[in-house]
Amino acid sequence: MNHRILGLTVRNFRTLTDTKLPLGPLTVMVGPNASGKSNVLHALEFLGDVSRKGIEPALEERGGFDVLAFRGGRKPVSRITVGIEGIWSDCATEEAPDRYELSVSRTRLPEGSRERYSVYRGERFTQHPAEGAETSVELTSGSLTVSSALEADGEGGSVNVGRMASALHQERLLPLAEDSPSAVAVGAVRRHLSEIRVFDPDVRKARQPWGISESGRYLESDASNLADFLRGLKEDGGDAWELLLEDVRTVVPQIRDIHLVTPPDFVSYRTAVELEEEGLRGRTRLTDASWGTVRILCMLAIFHDPNPPLLTCIEEIDHGIHPHALSLLAGRLREASTRSQFLVTTHSPVFVNELEPEEFVVCERRRSGASLIPARRPEDTRRVIEKSEYEPMGDLWYSGALGGGL
Structure with missing residues (x-):
């Protein structure tokens, strides 16, 4: 099976207040400093750490909820959400993809409580392990619920779990046999996320x-x-x-x-x-x-x-490399993306000249402090290229014609 991630959805994670980013074999983000490019990579890295270490250690390593949550707007946010959709179960397709979503919520406790806030997670897996069958695993508050009509998954049902327990991290948390279709699908996304490399x-x-x-x-x-x-x-x-x-x-x-x-x-x-x-x-x-x-x-x-691994992220791929070498680098990157996915950032027009519009993602930052990613659709980029009589895409971006400038 050609396992792959089709898209990333992020809400209130640092500057990513409402980001829905499609991911192809090769995705290259451009834009000014502080526009949110690195935060996209950090959101994926966060999911990887959750799968390897658990939710609480992944939060603590990043300074906790306050550090990760969006700090703009009139009121502090109370929920962070990071999710992916892709193909990791037997019958998933681009039209009916598998999904995983993790939310971390924080609520204020009553006056007089020993702690000011309570933090808990919500987690949901949706997979397609058999033709015409969609199954799910959902963790809310202190319970885990499996919904499946597949005989091979058994009866499913609900079990009690800790409020910060994660089926992405804990293999034996599911009330399913290890070789059941839904457990195998959950194991696949767990493995792929744990192997994400931010290079x-x-x-x-x-x-x-x-x-x-x-x-x-x-x-x-x-x-x-x-x-x-x-x-x-x-x-x-x-x-x-x-x-x-x-x-x-x-x-x-x-x-x-x-x-x-x-x-x-x-x-x-x-x-x-x-x-x-x-x-x-x-x-x-x-x-x-x-x-x-x-x-x-x-x-x-x-x-x-x-x-x-399934996905490799690279920050500022052009950093410290002579412009004449970037053409070869882009070619090798595209060849490598036939074996696994790549998500990279760059500030180099020379590198962007080697890309196709569907590989090119413009990132911008609103005055509110929130990131706008993507800031332009591939079809809009193609129209600008056609109107310019096919000027190189990197030159158009550098001139400001494609957005993502200072």
Whole structure:
């Protein structure tokens, strides 16, 4: 099955007061600073943390309800909602997608109570595990209710649960057999959300040697295990390593080869990266390579990942990368998006020139403090392009013709 996320819905999460964002194989957001682009990525990251850690830890790591809730308007908001729709059960389609929605609500307690507020969650899964059958799992207040007419799901019914319990996080919370159709569908969305990667390379960490382990099969969100990931890519024996080398030589012509070695000042189970460069004796350790060289190596590595998650988010994909390299980067990104979805942000007109209108999302910020995402429909973008006699889309955006300017 081609599992994928079709769209994201967010209400009152930071500046995202009412955002409904369709997600295709490749979605690129543009717009001024503070327009809400990063908040879209953070909303998805929040769902990922809920699936891995639970609702309360995910809230606490972000400073709690007050920090996450929209701070504009006359009155404080009392509910945050983040939801996705997509295809993860057997009979879901674009016309009848599966859905997951999480809401976190806060109510004021009566005077004299030990706490000022009570926080509780609402959670709902809707899936299509059989032809013509829609089932649901809903958590409200202190109960969980399964609604299903499928014999394989059993009788369903309601059970008592904690007010902050989450079926997205707790596998055994459902009163269903593990192999029942609805439980399998809930497990699929749990797994996909837990694997969402918000890729933001930390160049200092990526430069360092890294221990050889199974983690090398998956490039960490901060690229801290880059050396081990590259080792795994090379040892796999597939085409990915040679294609990566070819791309690196194209965008950094001085580099002849990439070597993976055990550094002399470390024990044998660590891997370090060394670059063989044109005209230089010896090799350049990655710890001594330029910031931009390391970052572009991280980006190319993520595009050649042979085992990507369902969705990878990348903040400011063009940051620190020469404009002439962005065309190749965009091409590799589009190729990678045939294997998994990508949601990225950029401030580069050069990069936007490589996109199609359906991949391009304009973000703006209203005077009220709320984000407007998307601020323009793809058909409106196409009309502007046609009217301009097919000027490059990045140039049109930079000129202000497509919105999303200062």
